[in-house]
Amino acid sequence: xxxxxxxxxxxxxxxxxxxxxxxxxxxxxxxxxxxxxxxxxxxxxxxxxxxxxxxxxxxxxxxxxxxxxxxxxxxxxxxxxxxxxxxxxxxxxxxxxxxxxxxxxxxxxxxxxxx
Amino acid sequence: xxxxxxxxxxxxxxxxxxxxxxxxxxxxxxxxxxxxxxxxxxxxxxxxxxxxxxxxxxxxxxxxxxxxxxxxxxxxxxxxxxxxxxxxxxxx
Amino acid sequence: xxxxxxxxxxxxxxxxxxxxxxxxxxxxxxxxxxxxxxxxxxxxxxxxxxxxxxxxxxxxxxxxxxxxxxxxxxxxxxxxxxxxxxxxxxxxxxxx
Numbered sequence: 001x002x003x004x005x006x007x008x009x010x011x012x013x014x015x016x017x018x019x020x021x022x023x024x025x026x027x028x029x030x031x032x033x034x035x036x037x038x039x040x041x042x043x044x045x046x047x048x049x050x051x052x053x054x055x056x057x058x059x060x061x062x063x064x065x066x067x068x069x070x071x072x073x074x075x076x077x078x079x080x081x082x083x084x085x086x087x088x089x090x091x092x093x094x095x096x097x098x099x100x101x102x103x104x105x106x107x108x109x110x111x112x113x114x115x
Numbered sequence: 116x117x118x119x120x121x122x123x124x125x126x127x128x129x130x131x132x133x134x135x136x137x138x139x140x141x142x143x144x145x146x147x148x149x150x151x152x153x154x155x156x157x158x159x160x161x162x163x164x165x166x167x168x169x170x171x172x173x174x175x176x177x178x179x180x181x182x183x184x185x186x187x188x189x190x191x192x193x194x195x196x197x198x199x200x201x202x203x204x205x206x207x
Numbered sequence: 208x209x210x211x212x213x214x215x216x217x218x219x220x221x222x223x224x225x226x227x228x229x230x231x232x233x234x235x236x237x238x239x240x241x242x243x244x245x246x247x248x249x250x251x252x253x254x255x256x257x258x259x260x261x262x263x264x265x266x267x268x269x270x271x272x273x274x275x276x277x278x279x280x281x282x283x284x285x286x287x288x289x290x291x292x293x294x295x296x297x298x299x300x301x302x303x
Contacts, residue, residue: 028130028157031150035137044146067191073149074191075198087145087198121214124259128221131255135225138232138248144240147232151244155251162258163273169210170267178270182277189281193247196285200292201240 012110019106020065027070030090042089046075049084049100058111059084065103072096116168123165130158144201148194156190210262218259226252243287250280 034041053062063074063084071089078085088096137150160183167179229252233245254273261269 024157027153031137031154032130032133035133035140035150035154040140040142042141042146044143063195064188064191067152067194068187071149073145073152073194073198075145075195076202087149089146089149117208117210120262121210124210124218124262125214125221128218128225128255128259131252132221132225132228135228135232135248135252138245139228144238144244147241147244151248151251155248159251159254159258162255166258166262166270169208169262170270172267175267175270178274182270182274185274185277185281189277193281193284196288197240197243197247200288203292204240 016106016110020068023065023069027068030070034089043091044087044089045093047086047088047093047096047100048078049086049097049104051077051082051084052104053107053111055111058107061110062104062107065107066100069099069103072100120165120169123161123168127158127161127163127165130154130161132158134158145198148198152190152194156186159186209265215259215263219256222252222256222259226256239291240288243284247280247284250276250283254280 049066051059051062053059059077063077066072066074066084066086071091073087074084075087076085077083086096086100131154134150134154137154138147141147141150163179163183167175226249229245229248233242233249236242236245254276257269257272257276261267
């Protein structure tokens, strides 16, 4: 039983690493395109993300990953870990919240199986 | 091999140049923080991989992994510290 | 094995132009927070410079310099921003 848990954890860990690297390349391509072309496409604003992860490590992982994804930067944790304040450069609020929820789902799946 | 190392060195320094261009071009502090966090740490990643492939020794690989993990842990934290302190000041 | 000098020269020139641009932001500023961000970027540029220089003179020992600069730069940035945050709160309390 423990073996199966470790196996699932290992697989989701490698998926997480691959996801991180893919997001990293995407983010840098976005930023490079925006800086190099003469017109700036930015449409900045703030959005509040309700937090479903609770432990220290998972909040660190989530905010780190949000900072590295294209166009979003985690600013602050407000109201005793209830919400995460995120600054975005592109797009509108609904799309950003949808993407961030997908990332949070990934982190939840990763920390679900303790060693 | 030399071609790969050359491409890595050139693109790494180019990404650091891009992040410096971004800090000039963007209009407010938060947008500038996007550029300094992402582009400069990605440029350092490329440069470090190029340097470790050039030397091809065990201790250089170990130090490279150390620096990459440290930079990717701390670059969002530094941006978070600056932005949080700016926001506290802004609220008053 | 040696890297072509033109590649190293181009990398150095990218880094020098980046340094000048970050320094312009440090001078123009618009507030202390932009200056801290520019200092953070300058630390990254110096790390890149040391790395390219290590390839230039072919000494692996220079990676240690990059390790130490990355540690000190992070500590400096966090220390200055936390100091500023506490300082503004204290001044605010004194004024009222």
